[in-house]
Amino acid sequence: MATFGSTVRRGLPRVPGGEPWPPAGAAPGANGNGSIADSVAEPPLVERARSERDETPRTDAQPDVGEAAAAVAAASVAEHGGADAATPRVATPEASAPGARAVRRGLPRVPGGEPWPPAGAAPTAAVVAVVAATETATRPEATPSEAAAEAKVAPVVAAAAEIGQDVTPSAPTSGARALRRGLPRVAGGEPWPPAGFAPTAAAAAATDAAPARVAEAQPAAAAEVAASVAPVAPVSRTTATGVPLSEPLPFRRTVWAGANAGTRPGATAEPTRIGPFTRVQWAGAVIVGGAGLLYAAGMAVLAVRWLLSTQWGLDFLAAYPGEYHLPEGAPVGFPAWLGWQHFFNVFLMVLIIRTGLQVRTEKRPSVFWSPRNNGRRKISLNLWFHQSLDILWLVNGVIFVVLLFLTGQWLRIVPTSWEVFPNAISAALQYVSLDWPTENGWVNYNSLQQLAYFTTVFLAAPLAAITGVRMSGIWPKNATGLNKAYPVEWARAVHFPVMLYFVVFIAVHVFLVFATGALRNLNHMYAAQGSVDPNAYADNWTGFWFFVASLVVIAAAWVAARPLVLAPIARLFGKVSGR
Numbered sequence: 001m002a003t004f005g006s007t008v009r010r011g012l013p014r015v016p017g018g019e020p021w022p023p024a025g026a027a028p029g030a031n032g033n034g035s036i037a038d039s040v041a042e043p044p045l046v047e048r049a050r051s052e053r054d055e056t057p058r059t060d061a062q063p064d065v066g067e068a069a070a071a072v073a074a075a076s077v078a079e080h081g082g083a084d085a086a087t088p089r090v091a092t093p094e095a096s097a098p099g100a101r102a103v104r105r106g107l108p109r110v111p112g113g114e115p116w117p118p119a120g121a122a123p124t125a126a127v128v129a130v131v132a133a134t135e136t137a138t139r140p141e142a143t144p145s146e147a148a149a150e151a152k153v154a155p156v157v158a159a160a161a162e163i164g165q166d167v168t169p170s171a172p173t174s175g176a177r178a179l180r181r182g183l184p185r186v187a188g189g190e191p192w193p194p195a196g197f198a199p200t201a202a203a204a205a206a207t208d209a210a211p212a213r214v215a216e217a218q219p220a221a222a223a224e225v226a227a228s229v230a231p232v233a234p235v236s237r238t239t240a241t242g243v244p245l246s247e248p249l250p251f252r253r254t255v256w257a258g259a260n261a262g263t264r265p266g267a268t269a270e271p272t273r274i275g276p277f278t279r280v281q282w283a284g285a286v287i288v289g290g291a292g293l294l295y296a297a298g299m300a301v302l303a304v305r306w307l308l309s310t311q312w313g314l315d316f317l318a319a320y321p322g323e324y325h326l327p328e329g330a331p332v333g334f335p336a337w338l339g340w341q342h343f344f345n346v347f348l349m350v351l352i353i354r355t356g357l358q359v360r361t362e363k364r365p366s367v368f369w370s371p372r373n374n375g376r377r378k379i380s381l382n383l384w385f386h387q388s389l390d391i392l393w394l395v396n397g398v399i400f401v402v403l404l405f406l407t408g409q410w411l412r413i414v415p416t417s418w419e420v421f422p423n424a425i426s427a428a429l430q431y432v433s434l435d436w437p438t439e440n441g442w443v444n445y446n447s448l449q450q451l452a453y454f455t456t457v458f459l460a461a462p463l464a465a466i467t468g469v470r471m472s473g474i475w476p477k478n479a480t481g482l483n484k485a486y487p488v489e490w491a492r493a494v495h496f497p498v499m500l501y502f503v504v505f506i507a508v509h510v511f512l513v514f515a516t517g518a519l520r521n522l523n524h525m526y527a528a529q530g531s532v533d534p535n536a537y538a539d540n541w542t543g544f545w546f547f548v549a550s551l552v553v554i555a556a557a558w559v560a561a562r563p564l565v566l567a568p569i570a571r572l573f574g575k576v577s578g579r
Contacts, residue, residue: 009104014115021115022105304433313429322427322437323446324419330411333442336528338409341400343526343550348393349502350554351561355386356499367563371574377473381576385566390468397461404457412445413453423447436516442530452505460501467495522547 010020105115181191271278277285307313365380379387404410427448430437439446445453469475470491476482513521523529523543530537537543567576 300432301434304429305435308429308433308435317426317430320419320422320426322423322430322448323439323444324417324423326411326444327416329408331408332532333530334524334528335407335409337403339526339528341396341403344396345393345400346506346550347554347557348389348396349506351557352386352389352393353499353503354558354561355382355389358382359386360496366578367567368577368579369570369574370577378577379473381563381566381570384570384574385561387468387472390465390472394465397457397465401457413450413457415447415450415454420447420450424451438534440532440534441521442524442534443532452509456502456505460498460505463494464498464502467491467498471495519544526550 008022010022010024012021013019014021103117105117105119107116108114109116181193181195183192184190185192271280274282308317359380359382362380362382365382367381368378369381369384370376370378404413424447427437427446431448437446441449468491470486470488513525517534517538519540520530520534520538521543523537523540525543526546527540527543529540529542570576
C-alpha cells in the first residue's frame, strides 16, 4: 500500500454492522505534484464527446458538450505532458500516489445501489477547478463592489481558460436563462454571483446538452444518473387507512359539544342563612352535634353506673340518698293558689320568651307605640307587648313570693341544711345512671330540685327583672351617675343569658315531669291532688286534662300575639302608628 500524502476521512459503514467506508488503505491516485490530473484517464465519455464534436455541426449560440469535454481532456494532458499523459488511465485506489486528494463517495443514487460516484472515478485537476469555480460563481450573493466582483470572477476565468471556455460576464442575450444568485461568499458580502454576471450562451447550451450527450456516450452511467436525478413524486402523508391527513377522518361522529360548551354558567345564588349557617349547615350541625351528645351521654351513663357499683358509691348513696328531711312544721302538699300561680307563670314566660326573640331579631318595625303624654318616645309594638308581659310576670312573681312566705311553702324550695349539696350530687349521679330517685314531690323535693327552684325564683327572676328595667324606657336617661354605675351594656350582656337559662330550665323540668310519673306529677301541679302514698294518684287523669287545657290557652295566645290583635289593646294605653 502506498503512502498517502493526506489522510482519507472514513465515514459510516454502508451496511449495518459493517466497516467504516471507504475500506482501510483505499485512496485515489495523484501525480508527483500533488495533483490528481495525471492519474485520471480520459474516460470514454470525453472520447465519445470529442469524436462527435467534429461530426455534429454547431453554432455559437448552441455549443455541444464535446468541445468542452475535449478541452478538459486536452488541458489535463497539457498540464502533465509526455506520452504517458495522453494515455488513458483509470484512477483506482491501488494506483493512487502520495498527496492525492481523496474522492468522497456519498449515498447511492438508487435504493440498494453502490455509493456514488463509482469506485475509481476521479476528476482531473482542470475539471475540479472548473467545477469548483463555476459552482462558486453560480451561487447567489448580494451585489458587491466592482473590485470585489473582479476578484471573485478571476479564479473562474482562469480555470475556464484551461479548457478554452469563455465565462466572462456578458450582457444577457435574447432567450438567455436567468442566473440564480445565492448566498454571499464572505460574511456580510453581496449575493453570488455579482449582478450582471452570466455565462455565455455557448456555455449554457453546453450545460443543457450535457445530459443527452452523456447518455449517448455512456448508456449504463446515464441510466444510473437518470434514475438518481429522476423527479421524485411528492410523498403523500396519509393515515394507516390511506386517508390524507389534510382531510377529516372518515368515521362516524361520536362526540358532540355539550350544552355548556359555548355558554358561561350564571352565578350561583347565595344560599339563605339563618344566623351564621345555612339550612343545610344547620341540619348537619344538629345531626353531628346530636350524635356527639348521644355518644357522650352513653359514655357518661356507663361511667356513673360503674362508679355507683363500687364500695365507695354504695356508701355514698347510703349516707346521702338525694334528699334530707325538712324542718318541723314544713307544709305537706300544694295549695290551689300555687297551682294557679304555676299556670300563670308558664303562660307569661312562654310569651315573654317569644316576644323577646322578636325584639332581638326585629330590624324594621311596622307598627309603633307611644305614650299619650310623650308622643316623641316611640317603641315598636312588639317591644311594648314584651314590656307589658314583663310587668304582669313581675306582679305574678311578687304575689307568688309573698304567698310562699305567708304559707310556709318557702321551706320546700329554700335550702335549710348544708346537706343539700352532697344530696344534690347524689341525686345528679342517680339521674345520670338512669336509676332515678323515687322521692314523693307531694311531701319533699330532692336536693337537686330544691337548688334548681331556689335559683330560678330568687336568682334568675330578679336578674331578669333588673336587667329588663335598665333596658326599658322606665329607666331615667338623664341620671348620669346612675347610668355610669350601671351601664346598659352590662344589662344586655346579662339579660339574654338569663333568658336562655329559663329556656333550659323549662325544657328539663317538663321532661322530668313526664319521665318520673306524668299523671302523679301533673295532679300535684295542676289539680292540687296528692297523698303521702306516692301511688295514690298514679292513675288519676285530672291533672293531665288541666295541663292540656293550659296548653290550648298558651297556643291561642301565641297565635293571637300579632299587630292586628295587639294594636286595639295597645291603644287603650297610648297611641299606635305605622311610623
